[in-house]
Amino acid sequence: MSNATGPSDLPADPRPGTPPSMPADLLQAAHRAKGFMPRAEGIALFETAAEYGSRGPICEIGTYCGKSAVYLGAGARLSGSVVLTVDHHRGSEEIQPGWAHHDPTLVDPRFGKMDSLPTFRCTIAAAGLEEEVIAIVGRSERVAGLWNTPLGMLFIDGGHSEEPVTKDYEGWAPHVVPGGALAFHDVYPDPADGGQAPYRVHQRALASGAFKEVRREGSLRVLERIGPGIG
Template identity: 75%
Template sequence: MPALLRHTAERAKGFMPPDEGQALYELGCLYGSRGPMAEIGSYCGKSAVYLGAAAREAGTVLFTVDHHRGSEEIQPGWAHHDPTLVDPRFGRMDSLPFFRTTIATADLEDVVVAVVGASATVAGHWHTPLGLLFVDGGHSEDPVTRDYEGWAPHVVPGGVLIFHDIYPDPAEGGQAPYRIYRRALEEGFKEVRVTGSLRALEKV
């Protein structure tokens, strides 16, 4: 991965360790030739830099889907809340300006397309087959289930579905993404890579 893009990704606000980001980049380079890529849950653009760099390398594009009002775990009162992301005009989270700054700084605006809206709403009108799908939106039961059910059918055979924050041990993290990951393994996906909490599953 180009050093400047790696530096930009690592400096962006977000929760992805560098080794998992590098794995995203490598998976994007591998599967991006099989169709456009989509990311569900963009926050401030950290993971979009890794995937956007891969999209450029693979000659494709990355669609990033996020309402940018923040998932449950980054709202006020939660451990991951960042008060600098609150728009004082409305008293609500707004990560979109930070996302746009990150992507512009990385010079990836030609290959990263921001889709601003609720994942389930966008999925209901989506018809483009995907070579890669990265699910990293809300981590409680309902959001992760909707993300999987709404988007996984669009992954082409031979494409890849990637989950973040998969923790088999409940002591390490929430279990909703893990349960959906297990469901995907039962519904036509096979695991091809594990890096930290990142799981990559190829569609059979």
């Protein structure tokens, strides 16, 4: 996955003060964990969780092995929040056998299927974040259909093809509170850098008028909810 960063035409960050620093032990735990979250993007995720977690629970779509959940959990601890991370743990399309990001050590030989849940549990336990990070094991769209809790922050980083990204946005974004954050990972305006589905859904969120973009870091985009409806 490319980590290319496009030029930003955003205004200067309006948030007051200096962002908090992520504790060194948790930063090291995130560094050790399996996953695809570059350090700078992970720190931006931590800072976003620390800022918006006070407005409600944090929900992550796409857990994998827990790397981004460590960044989010560190922010949740600072803001007094909690992270609910949703994944069926059978792997999205791009990490299945034959794809570039497949990890054969995550295949359960009993069933011949991917299973990242045991690795995730080890990651969170080793980081000491079991009180802050709660796993919800199931398909995002099924869980979204039962969900009714307002969210201070939503991070969409599940399947990266058109259908799963769209379903994640439509199923979960309505739960973000006014003033809450919606973050997307792997947003690449240039098709040469990566897949386009997250970028198109990100653009849809902006076009809805319900969100404004407040931060960019690499392929991470952070939006803040400013209006009703998601479009």
